[in-house]
Amino acid sequence: MNEMATTVVTAGDKAFAWGALLLVASMRRNGMRHPVVVGAMNWPDSMKRRVEALGDVKIHDLPLSRQCVACQKPMLMACDDVKTDWVCWADSDAVFVGNCSEWLVGDDLEEIVVRKYDPPPPLLTEERLAIWRRDVEKLCGTALGESRLGNTTVNNPFIVIHRKWRPFLERWRVQTERVIAPDVITPWQKGSAYFQTDESVLGSLLCFDPNAPRVVERYKANGSVDKNRYFAHFAYNPKPWQMWNKYSMKWHDVVAPVAEWLVENDIVKAGELPLPLRESWWPVCRAAAPLAPWVWRAMKLKRKLLG
Numbered sequence: 001m002n003e004m005a006t007t008v009v010t011a012g013d014k015a016f017a018w019g020a021l022l023l024v025a026s027m028r029r030n031g032m033r034h035p036v037v038v039g040a041m042n043w044p045d046s047m048k049r050r051v052e053a054l055g056d057v058k059i060h061d062l063p064l065s066r067q068c069v070a071c072q073k074p075m076l077m078a079c080d081d082v083k084t085d086w087v088c089w090a091d092s093d094a095v096f097v098g099n100c101s102e103w104l105v106g107d108d109l110e111e112i113v114v115r116k117y118d119p120p121p122p123l124l125t126e127e128r129l130a131i132w133r134r135d136v137e138k139l140c141g142t143a144l145g146e147s148r149l150g151n152t153t154v155n156n157p158f159i160v161i162h163r164k165w166r167p168f169l170e171r172w173r174v175q176t177e178r179v180i181a182p183d184v185i186t187p188w189q190k191g192s193a194y195f196q197t198d199e200s201v202l203g204s205l206l207c208f209d210p211n212a213p214r215v216v217e218r219y220k221a222n223g224s225v226d227k228n229r230y231f232a233h234f235a236y237n238p239k240p241w242q243m244w245n246k247y248s249m250k251w252h253d254v255v256a257p258v259a260e261w262l263v264e265n266d267i268v269k270a271g272e273l274p275l276p277l278r279e280s281w282w283p284v285c286r287a288a289a290p291l292a293p294w295v296w297r298a299m300k301l302k303r304k305l306l307g
């Protein structure tokens with residue numbers, strides 16, 4: 001297999017530590033033995049130890065003073081702990097279903113594996129594309145006149161790129177530090193030209209940087225090639241380890257076996273699992289799922305009010 005050809009990189013703040021644990025556990029459970037690098041912002045030691053117990057995992061502590069965790073993607077993907085020919089970014093709100101090793105290397109060194117938005121996101125206006133182009137020109141000294149991606153951009157919970165593109169990852173890192181405010185801590189910034197922070201910056205480079213990799217035509221990690229082997233990304237809040245909701249309920253059957261595997265392999269004791277990951281709580285969680293968005297908003301509001 002190609003396991004030693006790719007390093008899997010992920011990251012999360014404290015709220016995503018359980019997500020990262022599930023992600024890496026899903027790899028090991030499916031026989032994916034790739035080296036892993038995890039960016040951990042403000043994690044308790046117990047969670048670091050659990051992820052490390054999965055083997056061949058390097059933890060990078062991310063200082064709280066940094067921009068949002070997602071903005072650390074290019075830095076982590078280009079870090080010296082990535083020693084393989086390829087690097088795969090995988091969001092920590094996701095699991096691998098089946099053995100996905102095949103999707104973790106590209107078919108062509110000149111391409112980046114990342115998914116195009118189709119249809120284009122409504123927030124990507126012509127004015128914003130013009131700002132992207134202007135900023136890329138400032139970074140690179142030159143920029144393409146026409147976007148390579150037309151009027152769309154990319155969605156980046158899953159990326160595969162060859163190490164020969166490290167200078168490109170470095171430009172992505174530098175540009176993220178330049179165009180995203182230092183105090184941005186959440187990835188959604190609707191009012192900004194870079195409305196999805198790191199993801200928008202990557203998009204801007206793929207559109208206008210003359211020396212960027214080509215975006216792969218066919219994205220295969222979503223089950224389009226094999227519906228039994230895919231990257232399952234939990235796009236909406238709350239996340240499955242926090243509270244099940246009507247969007248995420250469909251992922252119960254892929255998440256539950258991973259949580260169970262963690263217990264069977266003594267990485268986690270059954271009583272340490274968050275309630276939504278305990279099978280005995282599933283009937284309650286399922287019944288409460290339609291209310292989850294309201295409960296979640298109320299909890300956020302309470303946190304805001306009480307500091």
Ligand SMILES: [Mn+2]
Binds near residue numbers: 091092093233
């Ligand atoms: Mn995500």
